[in-house]
Amino acid sequence: MLPPPEPKLPQPDLFVDGAFAPAADGARRAILCPATGRTLLEVAEGDHTDVDRAVAAARAAFDHGPWPRTTPRERAALLERVAGLLERDRDRIAQLETLDTGKTLAESGDDVAQVADVFRYFAALIRVDGGQVNRAEGAVLSITLARPAGVVALITPWNYPLLQASWKVAPALAAGCTFVLKPSELTPLTTLALAELLAEAGLPAGVANVVTGAGAAVGAPLVEDPRVDMVSFTGGLATGRRIAAAAAQRAAKVALELGGKNPNIVLADADVALAADHALEAVFFHAGQVCSAGSRLLVATEVHDELVERLAARIARIRLGVGWDPATEMGPLIGAEHLAKVEGYVSMAQEEGATLRLGGGRPSGEAFANGCFLEPTLLLDLPPEGRVAREEIFGPVLTVERVRDLDEAIARADATDTGLAAAVWTRDLATALSAAERLRFGTVWWNDFHPYFPEAPWGGFKTSGVGRELGRSGLREFQEEQHVYLNGRPGRSDAFGRGNA
Numbered sequence: 001m002l003p004p005p006e007p008k009l010p011q012p013d014l015f016v017d018g019a020f021a022p023a024a025d026g027a028r029r030a031i032l033c034p035a036t037g038r039t040l041l042e043v044a045e046g047d048h049t050d051v052d053r054a055v056a057a058a059r060a061a062f063d064h065g066p067w068p069r070t071t072p073r074e075r076a077a078l079l080e081r082v083a084g085l086l087e088r089d090r091d092r093i094a095q096l097e098t099l100d101t102g103k104t105l106a107e108s109g110d111d112v113a114q115v116a117d118v119f120r121y122f123a124a125l126i127r128v129d130g131g132q133v134n135r136a137e138g139a140v141l142s143i144t145l146a147r148p149a150g151v152v153a154l155i156t157p158w159n160y161p162l163l164q165a166s167w168k169v170a171p172a173l174a175a176g177c178t179f180v181l182k183p184s185e186l187t188p189l190t191t192l193a194l195a196e197l198l199a200e201a202g203l204p205a206g207v208a209n210v211v212t213g214a215g216a217a218v219g220a221p222l223v224e225d226p227r228v229d230m231v232s233f234t235g236g237l238a239t240g241r242r243i244a245a246a247a248a249q250r251a252a253k254v255a256l257e258l259g260g261k262n263p264n265i266v267l268a269d270a271d272v273a274l275a276a277d278h279a280l281e282a283v284f285f286h287a288g289q290v291c292s293a294g295s296r297l298l299v300a301t302e303v304h305d306e307l308v309e310r311l312a313a314r315i316a317r318i319r320l321g322v323g324w325d326p327a328t329e330m331g332p333l334i335g336a337e338h339l340a341k342v343e344g345y346v347s348m349a350q351e352e353g354a355t356l357r358l359g360g361g362r363p364s365g366e367a368f369a370n371g372c373f374l375e376p377t378l379l380l381d382l383p384p385e386g387r388v389a390r391e392e393i394f395g396p397v398l399t400v401e402r403v404r405d406l407d408e409a410i411a412r413a414d415a416t417d418t419g420l421a422a423a424v425w426t427r428d429l430a431t432a433l434s435a436a437e438r439l440r441f442g443t444v445w446w447n448d449f450h451p452y453f454p455e456a457p458w459g460g461f462k463t464s465g466v467g468r469e470l471g472r473s474g475l476r477e478f479q480e481e482q483h484v485y486l487n488g489r490p491g492r493s494d495a496f497g498r499g500n501a
């Protein structure tokens, strides 16, 4: 096995009020590399005391500090500086992300480049976010202005730690908010590195705070804190429901990005070779640990066998390994518990009647002995009425179902509670447009899978989420609209008190 890279590690402490400091009780958590099982760093393990301090700092920075009172141009300049620092440190941050999450260095490098682009996008957007005129009638002017939402709690998952953080941090800062960010307890390294860069870029103390630690000990008190105006969460449905319920108790604003069961539909007139290429990318990227993973292939009977043969031939050649080896195409899963959960779905699919065509086991050999590796897996003839056809697997498992036509594919796709992303492969634009109209999913791709970018909104229908990230809507989440009514020539009012004097 190639020896792992040794990037400069981030400060292993909480970042509160502009300074790194240990947790109040001194607790630490070992952060493990999923490819080797080795400890990468012992990171401060916060609890409600640390949350209390961080929220106080964010509240003071919002109520009395300079940040919410800066001009959009000043905020844009800071975001641009952060983008430049991310580009400067791209290699180091990509290595940290690969060590922490297991994904390949190529994927991590792309993540960092996209994160820099997200900062640049919101820098540009805030400069043109000039509000709106509702009425201009004589001396009366009615305008809508966007004000910062306030102190925001940002809670992120382990699969795209830096990328998901950037979808929240960049628009929150652009809007003039202050925040407390809680990364996943499994993958805090790049979030801590981002805190270092925000400080280096000159962000005033207290605007950005990072509290590392567990969901129950850090996330829950953060969401319940009455000084927090809004919660933006990305993660699983069960946690999302808990967070929405806690926020509802105090009528706080909430945005949720949750899981998906994303259909990849291949129709009879599709370019089968292209559909096969992209079906692989759709599901095996980051070992399937992607909210929009195209794990559910719905294939028209006419092209089913050809597509399956093409997939099987390629899947058999996927190179598993550590993410820092340039030959590796797919890395490990995040941890032992998650590996067992994904294996459970592979067994369940077979119990439900699917046929295991390839994979499903743990690879053998010394290189895989201490990591959480699972072979890329292909399951055929998955029954649509079972659990596996409806639940998110979040692993390198591709299930295939035969369908008669678009109508049947859409009926099956719609029979889940989720609605994050879907794709349709056909040569006919009219069919694609009709599919997009009928698929209740936040993103629909035609003849492609996975493209997303800062200009376009990202989010889900049904239980896949509430609200949108990226795009103009991604900025709006962190703003409160304010109607300002200006009357330059006020007249007298005689609505009341007209009785005889």
Ligand code: NAD
Binding pocket: 155, 156, 157, 158, 159, 160, 164, 182, 183, 184, 185, 213, 214, 215, 216, 218, 219, 220, 223, 234, 235, 236, 237, 239, 240, 242, 243, 257, 258, 259, 260, 290, 291, 292, 392, 394, 420, 459, 460, 464, 465
């Ligand atoms: P998770 O829900 O277990 O954890 C997400 C975050 O919530 C973590 O930081 C965790 O510590 C925190 N948390 C846990 N309990 C909490 C509580 N009671 N209060 C507050 N915070 C709490 O999710 P995960 O396993 O880290 O991530 C995987 C899930 O995320 C998948 O379902 C995936 O689809 C989803 N996801 C969605 C998107 C999207 O854009 N829709 C993107 C990435 C991941």
